[in-house]
Amino acid sequence: MMTALSVQNLSKTFTMHLRDGIILPVVANVNFELHPGECVVLGGPSGAGKSSILKMVYGNYGVDAGAIQLRHHDKIVDLATADPRTVLTLRRDSIGYVSQFLRTVPRVSALDVVAEPLVIRGVDKTEAQAKARELLARLNLPERLWSLPPATFSGGEQQRVNIARGFITHHPVLLLDEPTASLDATNRAVVVAMIAEKKVAGVALLGIFHDEDVRIQVADRIVDVTAFAPKVAA
């Protein structure tokens, strides 16, 4: 089977420079693969390292060892060792990320925040905005908010802007960090349906979902992160 993403022997420690350089091992020897059309959920208790793995896979956290092999057009690129410019190209074309919280930019309207990933890929602005409207309507974001910057929006409103922004493109790999955490039941169901549609479209999804209901509905497989707990030296 074709692989969209292959994570191999990934290890990460945090060095606390302000605490005498104390070293905190987080995960070691993380291994899993992601195939087109499936949603893999990272499981395990709080603090097990789920978010850290997601941030490494997106290139936000550096890794100490291991490879993150991502399919990029017809090549395989190792995101763990890619230079920053390459990481930006991978993010534009091959890997998307819905973070838990929206990073708001002053003065940019919700509509433009959502349309932006298409615009930077060269899609005509009118067309990108039409698609953004469609997504915001589907996620029940009140139309009166579309022209406003999301900085003052409620947690759930910001999360829906973030989801629309992450889902507007068709990245072959899509990472989801608790995309439904602040949503009501109606909007959770919309997101579950949107994830199902991504799977049908052949997208490979990797996510964290604390809500068990949502997890059961979206997960094809659970990767238990406790299996990657670092061995503590005796």
Ligand SMILES: Nc1ncnc2c1ncn2[C@@H]1O[C@H](COP(=O)(O)OP(=O)(O)OP(=O)(O)O)[C@@H](O)[C@H]1O
């Ligand atoms: N930037 C950082 N600096 C230092 N330690 C960190 C950093 N990020 C995460 N950690 C530590 O790494 C461990 C794993 O955290 P992580 O957020 O990945 O866990 P998680 O499984 O996603 O937890 P939760 O389910 O509570 O979100 C924790 O002990 C955390 O304190």
